[in-house]
Amino acid sequence: xxxxxxTYLARFIYRIRYKLFLGSxxxxxxxxxxxxxxxxxxxxxTSIYTGIVSGGxxxxxxxxxxxxxxxxxxNIIQLIRSKKTLEQVxxxxxxxxxxYGDLTQDTRYISSENYKNLLKYTKDLTxxxxxxxxxxxxxxxxxxxxxxxDNLIYRILSSERPFYSFHALNKISARxxxxxxxxxxxxxxSDPGITYNTIKLLLEELLKGYENIRFGASHDVIKYFEEQIxxxxxxxxxxxxxxxxxSTRHRIINYTDQTxxxxxxxxxxENRYQETLLAYTGSLNLLQKLEKQLDIKTxxxxxxxxxxxxxxxxxSLNSKITELETFTTTSGDVNTELLExxxxxxxxxxxxxxxxxxxxxxxxxxxxxxxxxMVQEWLRAFVQNKKAxxxxxxxxxxRDKIDEEIFRFSPLGPSLKRQEREIGISEETYKELLHxxxxxxxxxxxxEVTSTTLDxxxxxxxxxxxxxxxxxxxxxxxxxxxxxFIMGFYFLIELLDRTxxxxxxxxxxxxxxxxxxxxxxxxxKYRGFNRVCQRQVIQYTCNSLQDLLVKNKINIFNFVxxxxxxxxxxxxxxxxxxxxDLGFKVKSISYEQDFNTTSPDYIYxxxxxxxxxxxxxxxxxxxxxxxxxNHQFPAPLLTEAIVNLVIIDANQAWKDxxxxxxxxxxxxxxxxxxxxxxxxxxxxxxxxxxxxLPPYTLGRRxxxxxxxxxxxxxxxxxxxx
Numbered sequence: 001x002x003x004x005x006x007t008y009l010a011r012f013i014y015r016i017r018y019k020l021f022l023g024s025x026x027x028x029x030x031x032x033x034x035x036x037x038x039x040x041x042x043x044x045x046t047s048i049y050t051g052i053v054s055g056g057x058x059x060x061x062x063x064x065x066x067x068x069x070x071x072x073x074x075n076i077i078q079l080i081r082s083k084k085t086l087e088q089v090x091x092x093x094x095x096x097x098x099x100y101g102d103l104t105q106d107t108r109y110i111s112s113e114n115y116k117n118l119l120k121y122t123k124d125l126t127x128x129x130x131x132x133x134x135x136x137x138x139x140x141x142x143x144x145x146x147x148x149x150d151n152l153i154y155r156i157l158s159s160e161r162p163f164y165s166f167h168a169l170n171k172i173s174a175r176x177x178x179x180x181x182x183x184x185x186x187x188x189x190s191d192p193g194i195t196y197n198t199i200k201l202l203l204e205e206l207l208k209g210y211e212n213i214r215f216g217a218s219h220d221v222i223k224y225f226e227e228q229i230x231x232x233x234x235x236x237x238x239x240x241x242x243x244x245x246x247s248t249r250h251r252i253i254n255y256t257d258q259t260x261x262x263x264x265x266x267x268x269x270e271n272r273y274q275e276t277l278l279a280y281t282g283s284l285n286l287l288q289k290l291e292k293q294l295d296i297k298t299x300x301x302x303x304x305x306x307x308x309x310x311x312x313x314x315x316s317l318n319s320k321i322t323e324l325e326t327f328t329t330t331s332g333d334v335n336t337e338l339l340e341x342x343x344x345x346x347x348x349x350x351x352x353x354x355x356x357x358x359x360x361x362x363x364x365x366x367x368x369x370x371x372x373x374m375v376q377e378w379l380r381a382f383v384q385n386k387k388a389x390x391x392x393x394x395x396x397x398x399r400d401k402i403d404e405e406i407f408r409f410s411p412l413g414p415s416l417k418r419q420e421r422e423i424g425i426s427e428e429t430y431k432e433l434l435h436x437x438x439x440x441x442x443x444x445x446x447x448e449v450t451s452t453t454l455d456x457x458x459x460x461x462x463x464x465x466x467x468x469x470x471x472x473x474x475x476x477x478x479x480x481x482x483x484x485f486i487m488g489f490y491f492l493i494e495l496l497d498r499t500x501x502x503x504x505x506x507x508x509x510x511x512x513x514x515x516x517x518x519x520x521x522x523x524x525k526y527r528g529f530n531r532v533c534q535r536q537v538i539q540y541t542c543n544s545l546q547d548l549l550v551k552n553k554i555n556i557f558n559f560v561x562x563x564x565x566x567x568x569x570x571x572x573x574x575x576x577x578x579x580x581d582l583g584f585k586v587k588s589i590s591y592e593q594d595f596n597t598t599s600p601d602y603i604y605x606x607x608x609x610x611x612x613x614x615x616x617x618x619x620x621x622x623x624x625x626x627x628x629x630n631h632q633f634p635a636p637l638l639t640e641a642i643v644n645l646v647i648i649d650a651n652q653a654w655k656d657x658x659x660x661x662x663x664x665x666x667x668x669x670x671x672x673x674x675x676x677x678x679x680x681x682x683x684x685x686x687x688x689x690x691x692x693l694p695p696y697t698l699g700r701r702x703x704x705x706x707x708x709x710x711x712x713x714x715x716x717x718x719x720x721x
Contacts, residue, residue, distance in 0.1 A: 026482075284389075
């Protein structure tokens, strides 16, 4: 910042010093008066350990990042500020104060004064108050609460009343302590009991709400999985029972093995049936051929009925043996019944052999062949044929049984597969539900380990002493505010004000040059120095003009003004006296006495010497002209002067009309010098030209040096120096 700017600001402040001082003092006194009865306030705080950052975890690889940590803390803070939490706190607090309030004395819950104020707007709630049970009162209030403008409880909560409204409870402050796991809750109000109980009730609601939020979702998930597992267990049990009944009803032990065994049995059957059929056909052909050669059967039938019975027995035994051999698939097992049948068959064959040997009557056939040999051959063919016939018959019966089993098993497969598939789907669903239940329980346990429950590390305490009032702060703020306001107000005026006041502003507004500044009459304490100061100023002015004097010539100095009554005559007299004291021959004339500004001679004058009687031997002529606004100025009268001094009151504003008149004067003066000369200025404006004016007291010297940034110079203590 430039030195001129600093100087300007310093002088600006010095100029309004009395306004600043008086304004700030009055403002402070008013603040002191109006802050006499500031209400007392009480503060209650508590700290909660959350365990969000340093809490453990079941999964060692799980860690919370910065965003998750901030989000967790923000969730708790928003839970504290939530409408539901504040509503429950407000209802509990209202029920507590209505129940335990006392009109005659303060209680730990509410002061008597606040209880009186509470009763004024809760008269309609009296029927809901149970003086013996605060819980009953709370239930009544909670039951009658409705979101309606007509509801008194809702109006209390939604209003701006102290203590119980959302507006009041929103002043509860909750913040995280640095980067720790601690959360601090602070509340301040004008009632110690209400302040303490508000924090206490808030903690209760917070812990309850936080528990519901943390475990509510996991409890619901676990409950869902448990219910679904019960349903799928019931369904799976029903499906398994249905499959068991189906298997029992259709005699199914293992469908795959049974069908495989049935397919193998069918394959073996086909092979054996073909072999049996071939054996039967071959034995039948052989038997028919032998019977053509020998009608033995008829003879044997006629000869021995025992022989026929034995043949039937052999046929029956062959059928049984064939059937048993067909259905016996395990080679390692010994079938005693089959062995018994084979033994009986062997005995029957031996018996029929003996019978055929004993037949001596038919030893030869008609062709001369031995009957014994033919009988033996026929017997073997007959036994083989009967055996093959029995096997064919048995195989046909077996075919029916196999076909019956195939027909029975064929439709069972899809039904069995469908039921097994449904059971498989149910089993997979059951496994997935068990897995989901395990994950949900693991997550719930992880929540318990990581965040645990909120622990109150610093419980709230009942405040005994009120907080220190902010009265001093208000006074200081009022003092500073008043200074800022006054400075701002006058600075705004300074920006808008066009009063000349000093040389710098006069030159800035008029675009002209200021030759000097004449002082105004000072205050009472400086009145004795007025004459000394004026002489010092006139001396400076004359010194400035003296360099322009020309020897052996009448040096004309014109004194004009834009407006009338600007003090031209007084300044001319002072200059006249000073130059006469110096030995100059000085003559001063005035338009009021020495020439007529309305005459044609004045209008057409080419020199002031032509219209006035001026001695030829004078050195200096001081001419006072009328104001520029109401009179005309012949240009020759301006150009003949060494200097044209425009006297102007420093306490008036520089207007556009002044600028026009001044510009016109400069134009007419041409090469003649034209200066402004401020009259009735303050001492500080005069001292810019003359230096420090008397009196030279120590205080004024210090101020003068400070204004001119003479900061390191020595200040003499001798005021008369």
